[in-house]
Structure formats: structure tokens, C-alpha cells
Amino acid sequence: MNMRSLKVKDQILRAANEIFQAKGLHGSRMQEIADLAEVNKSLIHYYFKNKQTLYEMVFNNVFYIVAPQIDDIINDESTIEDKIRRFSSNYFAFKQKHPHLSNFVIHELNENGDFFDSLKTHPKFPNIEKFKIQVEREIRAGILIPINPEQLFIHILSLNIFPCMAEPFIRGLTNSDPNTYKSILKTRKTEVADFIINSIKRK
Incomplete structure (x- = not known):
């Protein structure tokens, strides 16, 4: 070419x-x-x-900006607490740099489930098996309270992602203007990490 x-x-x-x-x-x-x-x-x-071919190329490019970052965090050698803090910090930094990407990925995955299945073969597709084993190990070590690892992973995803996806709704409920809401999100990366960690760490 x-x-x-x-x-x-x-x-x-x-x-x-x-x-x-x-x-x-x-x-x-x-x-x-x-x-x-x-x-x-x-x-x-x-x-x-055709449009589908073009879309799949665009979506693949976008998805593999997002997915490897999740996979790298949950599968590194850090503690569960460090993973939670890194995920929250990195997600909100990523959201500032790419404000529409995560919303686009989630919406399109929901709309095109069959296409999502084809993405799971990629080597950097997030795999939480190591994360689940680590959670169970830290529970046995007395670091964490008993908690389902999959539920914990869902908590991490949802508590970070939802405030960005539902911005108009939450701004309306909290009567926040765009600048105020940006300040809320800026502090949330530590707030949400503290909230999750305090709820799962053994006292």
C-alpha cells in the first residue's frame, strides 16, 4: 500500500x-x-x-486501549489493596484523557454481544482468575474479610465506572454544575478506593 x-x-x-x-x-x-x-x-x-468491517476495526483499536490496562493491574504482583488503589487512580486519569472511550466500549458490548465473544480470544483480554486466587489467599492470611472475589471485582468496576457513565443523572440529583462534578470525580479516585478497602480489610 x-x-x-x-x-x-x-x-x-x-x-x-x-x-x-x-x-x-x-x-x-x-x-x-x-x-x-x-x-x-x-x-x-x-x-x-462495509460498515461492520470498519466498525470492528475501530472497536478493536479502542477496546485494546482499555482492556490491557485492566489486565495489567489485576494480574501484577501487588497486593489487593494496591490493585484497588491503582485501578481507581488509573481509571479516572484514563477518563480524563479519553472521556468517551469507556462509555463507548460498554455501550457497544451491550449492543453487540456476539462480537464481544470474538474479543475474548485476545491475549490481553482481562482474566480475573489470578485475582480470584489472590483474594482467597489474602482471606486465608487474615488480611481480608471473607468476600466473594467475583463480587469484589464487580464492586471495583462499578464504583469507578458508574459515576462517569451516569454523569447527567448524578449531576441532576446532586445539583452539580460541570466544574463541580469534575471536582467530585477528581476526589473520587481516592474516595472509592478507601471505601472498598475499608469495607474488605480485616480490622
Whole structure:
């Protein structure tokens, strides 16, 4: 592929990334992507065959920005407490850098379950088996109170992710303007970690 073709393909991918993140697979039109990329729609079909093919390439690129970071944290050699603190800190830092990515990934996984199954074969797809074993080991060592490891992992995910996904709803309930809510999220990375750790550590 020559340099011009690579440039055009990159333009299409960047435009598709922006449109798909804003509207999802079913809400996006190829003509919108073509207009944003400033190319003829037929060029998109030439490089990517159809919308599904283009979407899968974009989604794979996005998913494998998010997934390896989760996998690296839960499978490193640190303690459960350190994992929880790193996850919270890294998630909110990631959210600031990529404000729409995690919402896009979660929404699209819910909408396209069959496609999600194909992602699970990737070597960096998060695997919580080591995490579960470590939780059980720390329970036996008297570090943690008895807790289901899978429930703990769900707590970590949901308590970090939900406030970002449900921002309009929570802002309405708390009567917070955008700047106030940013301050709430900034402190939450330590608040949520402290909350989880204090609830599972043996006193």
C-alpha cells in the first residue's frame, strides 16, 4: 500500500472513530464518516468493504486501549489493596484523557454481544482468575474479610465506572454544575478506593 493510500485509510479510521464513539454502530452512517474524512464514500467501501468491517476495526483499536490496562493491574504482583488503589487512580486519569472511550466500549458490548465473544480470544483480554486466587489467599492470611472475589471485582468496576457513565443523572440529583462534578470525580479516585478497602480489610 503506497503512502497516499495509507493516508486516506488513516483519515477514514480517524473519522470513523469519532463518529462511532459519538453515535455507535447503529446510529452512524457511512456518508457521515466519508464527509468527516473528506473522501468519497466509495473509497470507504474499497478499503473496508462495509460498515461492520470498519466498525470492528475501530472497536478493536479502542477496546485494546482499555482492556490491557485492566489486565495489567489485576494480574501484577501487588497486593489487593494496591490493585484497588491503582485501578481507581488509573481509571479516572484514563477518563480524563479519553472521556468517551469507556462509555463507548460498554455501550457497544451491550449492543453487540456476539462480537464481544470474538474479543475474548485476545491475549490481553482481562482474566480475573489470578485475582480470584489472590483474594482467597489474602482471606486465608487474615488480611481480608471473607468476600466473594467475583463480587469484589464487580464492586471495583462499578464504583469507578458508574459515576462517569451516569454523569447527567448524578449531576441532576446532586445539583452539580460541570466544574463541580469534575471536582467530585477528581476526589473520587481516592474516595472509592478507601471505601472498598475499608469495607474488605480485616480490622
